[in-house]
Each structure stands twice: as structure tokens, then as C-alpha cells.
Amino acid sequence: MEHFDVIILGAGPNGLTAGSYLSKAGLKVLVLEKRHEAGGGLATEEVTLPGFLHNTHAIYMPMIDYAPLVQDLELTPDKVQWVGPDPVLTMHFSDGHAISIYQDHKRTSESIRPFSARDANTYLEMAPLFDEMMDKFLGPATYKAPDPAMEALVKMLSHEVGRKVHEYSEKTPKEIVFNLFENARVRSLFLYAAGMWGLDWDVEGVGYLVPLLLNRASRYRLTLGGSHRMAHWIYKTMYKLGGRVWTSQLIKRIIVENNQASGVELDDGTILKSKIVVSSLDPYQTFFKYIGEEKLDPLFATRLKDYQWESQSHFTYHMALDRAPEFALAERYPDVPKSFIHVMGFDTPEDLMAHWDGNKRGELGTGGFNCCFYSLHDPSVVPEGKHIGLISQHAPYTIRGGDEDSWYREKRTHVERCLGVLEKFVPNIREIIVGDYVSTPLDIENKFWDMGKGSIKQGAYHPLQMGYLRPNEYCSNYATPVKGLYLCGASVYPGGLITLGCGYNAANRIVEDLGLAKPWPKPEKVAQAEASGLL
């Protein structure tokens, strides 16, 4: 049996990213994955009909233009390719209107103009500013370990761009969007773009995420051949660097003696020793399930229990389609069929907030969602002439008045509700569905054990568990109170979505702690942000 320097728990985007960097640094790495495929949320599966490749978790890639891994691991375009459909996001309104966010801010502004000249002008002013915030600060900050709050604040306030970002921080997403825009449709569009990943509309203290998310709404990319292609290539790169990834592994425990992690025990009793254990799992599994509360400092254990899952989950509906969808608004808006993401069912920001609030009360309403027909942008994922559709809706994990099996019983009824909304905007949808696959909030948890309560980010975006405090002050900067144990999943900074940042930052930390050389350059934009004093 081979011997390993590092064992990583979880082969999701962050586990694989950490694994590949640590392999590159010369360490012997083994990544253990619970599912039968590596990739975590980078999952592409043939789950409706043969030949239809569905992205069953992550699809909208937000940070491909920043993630250092893309350069460092030579994920060259002939291996993995991304496309950026344009418009990026279109909101459909029930009275036959639409607004689109394009990659080009001028085109977005023109799309807004029929509804409000003021908002169109605001967008033209706002968007370049958000670009600057992203490029000089928020983007590079994703790929550097966070500073403690006061230190981060001092740096932020030392620079004009940082001061602008700071102005947003204390405001709620709703305040930011409502202050910027006057028109209900425009507000609805941007509030959705800000809340798309479950950022609560009324949360205070994490407003800096709004410029980031609105900026990203014009930048989402699609991975050709399915999101899982990214996992394949990181995986292959790891193997070339001597790393190992084993699938369908169940762990009994992380071996911790005298507060020092020294490997893991598998469910069949196999002991795998290592110098370092890195967990990409959520804090509950890492510390309570696989180490045990009795082995932890009581204060730390108490603090861990504060960690919150998200207030909402996702209900997704995957469709195999016999032919292309026909959009009701295509005649008036010829760009609509070209759009990557479609948002439907929210005519006003009040509709949207009511839907989110209903979810928090466990209500299953007829709210809207975003949907996507990605075979229109990548025909390689379907048999010739066929198409794929995907509905992603914010939904409650716990259904009011229900029990733990409620979602198993409710899912088909809820599909009908969603189709009822979709057919208003895609009238031919019911006649073209030839196969389908449902994923409820309960199914997310069944599929990915680190996504408790149907989480999609391994924990809420809440000021008390963001930045340096994610998941808490004991585990900031990727090291934990248990020696030799590190965290690298979405429950550490910078959090969820496919940023590949948590794994990158964790690997850097481990390499630094071991005093090894980093055979990769510091990202140029991180260096610039450091030079400017922002990071």
C-alpha cells in the first residue's frame, strides 16, 4: 500500500483544487470521495435519457476569469473550454416584457432604458465601478486568506476602491438595489441577481457581496461538455503529479490522538495514515461526526454549534427535451433565446421577497425560478436535435407541517407548479419533455452529505460566519485547533460557488506551514491588490 503525506476528505472542486496544488508542491496526496464520481458539485450525469448530459449541481461558473488554477494547472483551452452566452441573464415578465443583462454594459443599459432612463443611466455608471471593485479588490481577495476583521477594514479604508466597497457592506441587498434603481422590474432583476445564490434580501453586514454578485451576473460561463469536465481534468492533472483520488469511500473517523490528526479510518477498518488531514466537508461532519465532541476543546465545540445552514435550499428539475424550447417573448426580444439564464415568475421585487420569505416559513408556493436550456449553447451534451432544460428554484428544506419524507411525496406536485410558471414563458414546454429528473432539497443532502439541510454553499452567508469568521474564528485561515487538520471546503473563506478559492487558499496555507516552496506564481491581480494596500 502506498503511503500518503496528505489525505483530503471530499473530492469536490475544493478538495480536488487543494489536492492538485499540494501534489504540485511535491506532497503525496490521497483524496477520498464518498460518491462514485469525483467532482462534488461539478457533476454531469446521464440521469434522464441516455445521451442527455445533465449538470446536476453546479452549472453557472462565476470565477473562471479569476481562478488561478486555470493557469497554474494548465487547464488549457483544448482540454476544458468555457463559453459565455450573451445575454447572460434575462428576466421575463408576465406582461410580455423582458430585461437582459449582457456582457457589454451598454447593451444592458439599453435593455433597461424602455423601463427607466434613470436606471439605464445608473447601470452605466454602476457597472464599471463594480468592474473596478471586482478587478482591484473583490476578485483577487477571493484567492488570498482573509485578514481578521479590523485588519481587513484598515486595509479597505486605505484605498478609494475599498472605501466604496465598504459603503455597501453594512447595507442589505434590498437597500442596495432599491437605492440604486427606481423601476420595479429593474429592481426585481437585480435583487434576483444578488439573491440568486441564497443571499438573504434583508441580511446586514455582507453587502460587499452585492457588487460582486451583480458584476458576476454579466460574467457567468458554461463549461462545454458539462461541469464535470473540470473535475476530470483536475483529477487527471493530480494523477500526473502523483496524486490519488479514490471514490465511494466511507470514513469511520479522522484519527486524532493528543489533539494531532494522523490519518483516517475507513468504514471497513482500513487505517490510512498521513501527516496532514484536510477536510472539505462541513464543520459538523468534520468535527462532530468524524472526530467526536469529546476530543474537542469545549469552547471550540460550543462555537462550532453556532454554525448555520442556509435559510433556503434549491429545488431543481432537469428536462430532456425532444426539440428546442420556444420562448413566448422571442418575437419581441430576438435575443431572448440566446440568453444563458432565464428568470421567470417574479414581476416585482415584492413577488421575489414574498417567495423567499415563504420558503423560510416552509411554504411551497407557485413562485418563480431561474431556468436554463444549455444545449442551445453546447449541442454536445444532447443527441442531435435534442435539448436540455433546467429549472432551479429557491425552496424550503423543511416543508411546513410535513415530516422527514415530505419531499419524497411532494416532488411531483411541485414539478407541476414549476411547469405551470414555465409554460407561460415557454408555451411548448409540456409537449417537448421526453424525460425528467427531480432534485429536491432533501435529495441535495442525500447526494452531498456536506450540504446539510439542502445547503448549496455548505453554510449560510451571514456576517458572523463570513470572511475571517468562516466557519468561526478558531478555524480561520484553514488551520484548525486540531494539529495537522485543515479545512478547505465551502465552509471556509471565500465560501460557496465554484470559485476554487477555498482549496487554493488552504493549499497555500499548508505549503507555508510546511515550509515548502510554492511552484506556482502569486496571481498577478493578488499581487497588484497587495501593492495597492487593499489586501
Place this chain on the structure above:
Amino acid sequence: MADKTFDAVIIGGGQHGLIMGNYLARNGMSVGIFERRYEIGGGLATEELPMPGWTMNTHATFIRFFMAPAYKDFKLWEKGLHLIFPPGASNSCLWPDGTAMAIKPAFEGKEHGTVWTSSPENVEYNVKQIAAFSKKDADTCLQLAEKYVSTWKGYVDRWLYNPPPPQGEKDLDQILIDEGLAKPEWGSSDVGSVAYDVFESPQMREYFMRLAQGHIGIYPDQPQHLMLSIHTLGSMLGGLPISIAAGGTHNIAHALQRAVSEQGGEFYVRSEVEKILLEHGRAVGIRLTDGTEVEARKLVVCDTHVDQVVQKFIGEENTPPSIVEKVKKLKGDSGGWWIYFCLHEVPHYRHLAEHPDCLTQRQYLMPLDPDYLRFRQKEELERGDYPTHHYHHMTHDSLFDPRYAPKGKHCSLVEVYGPKQAVHPNRSWWENSKAEIVDRVLKEWQIYAPNMTWDNVIDYCCHTPNEIADRLIDMHGTWTMIDMTNDQMGQRRPFVEYSRYRTHVDNVYICSSVMHPGGATHGLCGYNCYKRIVEDHGLEKVWETEGRKF
């Protein structure tokens, strides 16, 4: 100028292609494996179906991959592959009158299933199980098992673990017959006749006929190869157990791929091959459908159906007409339903009170009407009707591996054979049949396990030959590419000119299930094809290095 260059190019990343890649890489060759699908593995395919968090093997399910020399030669248990051997009985038969029979493995495995020792207690247990129905059948099974150990096993192993002999030389089935060691009609007669010839009890007759269908997908009116007949007959008292690949059979493909990657081999998914490039009658490379050209310095091995090799990759224009005709005449036709159920609770069989061992990994629910299975079912199926009686072949993997279902829930896979695909070429018949057959399966299941009502079903998915054909284009809706009937086995598989793995193009080989010894997750088509390449290219005689006979 080629885009990529390898010593060996392998078309198709199924079990045999991956095994081939490993052995060639072990010889220091550079190897590139090109797979059409989005994942490697071919029939070693696993998906989260019918819903997230459940594990469904969409093709290979019942596996004895520990038989594969590659499992040992590349120590796949050290590459994350975990084969689970359920404790207790491995097979069980349940009848509607409340009777049941459980069969324990005759061997107990150690060292990850690489070392097997016989278990006299298990054999004795099995004798009692069979004797409950017929003392004579139990005695027969005992005699057959003794004959198997003393005589047949040596022949069966030699047959399984080697390429068939060259054209003109006798294959082992003929040698056995000539030496008077086995009844010739066990190879030439249909399975039903063998069942009735050997056994007297309806239970054993049914079990034998259904085993043949479960093993190799042939119907009771078709003859199976003599070597398979004696292998099954010799194992009625329990042979080697069936194992579960922890987390799904696709993990076998992963482990094989890890072994290839560790040896420097490359694999490419979503890389469909259009042509084998020929120069002066030899293969020099391949061209993918996207135009990429790959140079093959030494050889090309196809882990695909022979029809793709001849009609597409090499081209009929480059193939002798007699071969072209033989490819067209190959028979592969089967039909049925594979239904995967997500369940709140496992089936509560009425039989368990008296037969506590009969909730096993591999299970048969049979109507106790062997005459129907042997004689009457055929007419119904030829008319294209649903079978009056189902012969459920099922597995309950979540009982033995928690990876197969969410905590506290269960899964069962049910196989029911039906009309052959050719009877219903129209896809819509199969599509429309799904709801009906699932309902019928549940109704019959309730006779055995009253809790198997719709209330216990969380979700299900039902696959027909169309799903197999769409997913794995080489399978043409079957489990074994071409039928494993006597006329297409051994030296006759796929036909005598190709039966030793090499095509009419000197350096183009075929290593798929279309070759000897046929379908199933034993890895032997790949292994035996490698043995042929050893002869041609002077490579490592790995069986000698590893100190074993074959």
C-alpha cells in the same frame, strides 16, 4: 502529422479496454484509451437513479470481478476498490406456496477475494436446502459438485483463462465430449432440456433455467455452451459468491483507470473514433469524429462490438466479403425490464419466519411452474405478450452496502425477462409497457412480501432494451453484445476467423464481450486478448511472472 502518438491505441474504455491498457502499460508501452461516452467503464456504469442519493448500476450488476487476473495483477484493492461479500447465503429462491431455498457460497474468500477455501459446512447446508424438495436432486447436485472439483474445474478454468485454440484444433468442449467426461447434449440441447434431464423437482428445474438466464441472458429454449452448462451444474451447491462493488460497479472502472494512470497511460472520454487508419494493410492509427488523428506505433485494440470494427473502423471495403457476411449474421437479441425501486423499507417476505436466510443479495421469486418456463412462455413472448408468470431476479444492495441508498432507506433492482427486442422493434411498445410491467411486478411481489405496495415505493425507474442500446451502442439492447448461445461461444465466438482476438488486419485486435468467453464482469476477454498479443508481440507472460497456471 498526428495530434497524439501512442504505442498502443485502445478504442473503447470498458472493462476489457481498461484491462488491456493496464497490461500493455505494464510492458512499458505508451497507451491511449479513447472512449465515446462521457465516462469510462462501458457496462461498469453507475448513476444516481432514479433520484439523487440512490446508486443504480445501469448495466453490470452481479459481479465476480475478483475472478479477473487484472484484479490481482494490479492489486486493485489498493487503489480504492472495495468488493463486498455479503455474509450468509448469497442466492435464494422463493415460491408462492411459502417455501424457500437459500444457497450459501461453497467457498469462503480471504485476502480481498483472491484466496478461496472450500466450506464443507456451507455445502452441507445447501444439500439440506435442496433435499427439502428432492433427496434425489440433492444427491445429483452433490455428485455434480464432486465431478466438478475432481474433473471439470480444470477444464473450465483452462477454457475461461485462455484464448480458444486456433482454427482446426479442438476446443475444450469437444475434448470433454470425446473423452466421455460430459454429456454432449449439455452443449447441444436447450437449457430447458438439460434442466429436465438432470433434475426431478420443479424447484430445481426452475432454478437452473433461471440461473442460465440470469448468468448469460439466454432463454430456456436456447442451448448454452457445454463449458457453461457444466460450470453451472457443478455449482448448484454453491460456487463462488457474487460480490458487490462498494458504491457501484463503476468503481471497478475507476480502479482500473487509476492503475492505468499510475503506469502513465492516458484516457480520453467524449472521444468517438471514426476510423482506424490503414497503410499497406496495417493499422497506423485512428481518427476521431472531431478530426483528431492519433498515431498507433504498434497496435490498435478495440473494446467494441465487432460490427463497429468491421463496418465502421476498418470499413467493409477493407474486409474480406466472407467476414463482412459473418458479422451481419451474428445474433444478439434479448428483451425484458430492469426496474430499480427506491423503497422506504426492505421487502418483508412471508418466508422469512421459516427461512430466515432467504433475504439475500441475489434472489429469485418464481411461480413454481417450470413447464410454463420451459414450454409455454416462449409462445407468449413470441407473440409479443407480457409473460403470464414473472421470474423475478432481484438484488437488494443497500442491505449490504450503505452507499446504495440514503440512511434508513433501501433499494431493490428487479429483472424480468420478456419478449425479445426483435418482436417489438417499435420503441413505443417498450415505452408504454413500463407502467404496466411495474404495476404487475409489484402485484406479484406482494404475494411474497405483503409490504411491497405503492406506499413503500419512493420512486422507480424502468429500463428496457432501448435504454441499454442508447447508452451503450455496442450492446444493441443486450447484456452481452451477441447471444451467449452454444453456436456463438468458445471457438465460435464471434466466428472462427476472429475467435483468437486478432482481426484480418494484422495489428488490430478485439477484446470486447463479443469475444470468448463472452459477457459478464470477469475481465477475461481483455485478459485473453492480451495473451494473444503476448504471442504476437513477445510481451510479458504475466501468468508466469505471477506464478499461476493461466
